[in-house]
Amino acid sequence: MLKPFRHIDAQTVAEAIELKNAHRGKARFLAGGTDLLGLLKTRAEPDYPELLINIKRIPGLDAIETDGDGARIGALTPLADIVESPLLRRDYSILADAAESVGMPQIRYMGTIGGNLAQETRCWYYRYPHEIGGRILCRRKGEGPCLAVTGDNRYHALFGGKRCFAVCPSDTAVALAALGAQIRIAGPDGGRSLDAGAFYDALGNALAPGEIVTEILIPRPPSGSRQVFLKHRVRGSIDFAVASVGVVLALKHGVCSFVRIVLGAVAPGPYRALKAEEFLRGKPIDAGTAESTAAAALEGAVPLSRNVYKIEIAKALVKRALSRDGRNGL
DSSP, X not given: OOOOOXXXXXXXXXXXXXXXXXXXXXXXXXXXXTTHHHHHHHTOSSOOOSEEEEOTTOTTSSOEEEOSSEEEEETTOBHHHHHHOHHHHHHOHHHHHHHHTSSOHHHHHHOBHHHHHHOOOOOTTTTOOTTTTSOXXXXXXXXXXXXXXXXXXXXXXXXXXXXXXXXXXXXXXXXXXXXXXXXXXEETTEEEEEEGGGGEETTEEOOOTTOEEEEEEEEOOOTTOEEEEEEEOSSTTTOOOSEEEEEEEEEETTEEEEEEEEEESSSSSOEEOXXXXXXXXXXXXXXXXXXXXXXXXXXXXXXXXXXXXXXHHHHHHXXXXXXXXXXXXX
């Protein structure tokens, strides 16, 4: 059950940041709460906040705007609004599809895109409930080894695992990386922007203490580009991805002139398959090139003892994404 905490509604971004800094590690930002409240209930993390700073009342952070240069999405925009936006469905369908793949409708109406980006890993060692024998400490929590290395690592990283082998659980991060999006961040020292892929590192996201995601900026994709997001999961309606892929590509005179291929649930953040992109540029898309592109996308994967199967799933997703029936899923 939840322990007591204070709750304050912040009215501005500056006020939220000031409150967070004033409580020196004893406060957390609260938006939709679909991830944070679950973590607090199980007490999986060693630090329990004294204060939750509700940022959902801050005006102007839940808007979707588009123009000739691209799109701007406020960090507090509910995932359901992204799914249902005609503007995003028309020009940024990969993001709408990724948002629609998140959980169930109740989650999408509560959860925000900023929260989806900043959510904590689903690693079962990290989330082990405190009431069942005590929480499990690990490198991600500040001390201890990554138990997935020698333990149950079925859903862990194929790329980039070092101190921690947990994967990024965000579906929207995959789509945003494929779109070349920028994530705007505000903090005590001012604002900054990060590429969607650079928002993550081996131990989580790149937010410094007191920082908050404010908006996402997406450049307009090439005219006539094909956008596909595919996700494989155990239970089709609610589970997090075993593997996923986001592809944005354009053809000119029958050959690939532009492409971004991003894999999800295989690394600490969205994994951009640069070798696969390099291989595909300038080539027609047929069964042979799709097969070779998929192989290039997984080149260099280093599976753990129980997750080698993810390589073939990810390859299949890449091939389907490049095919005409890519939206039919795995």
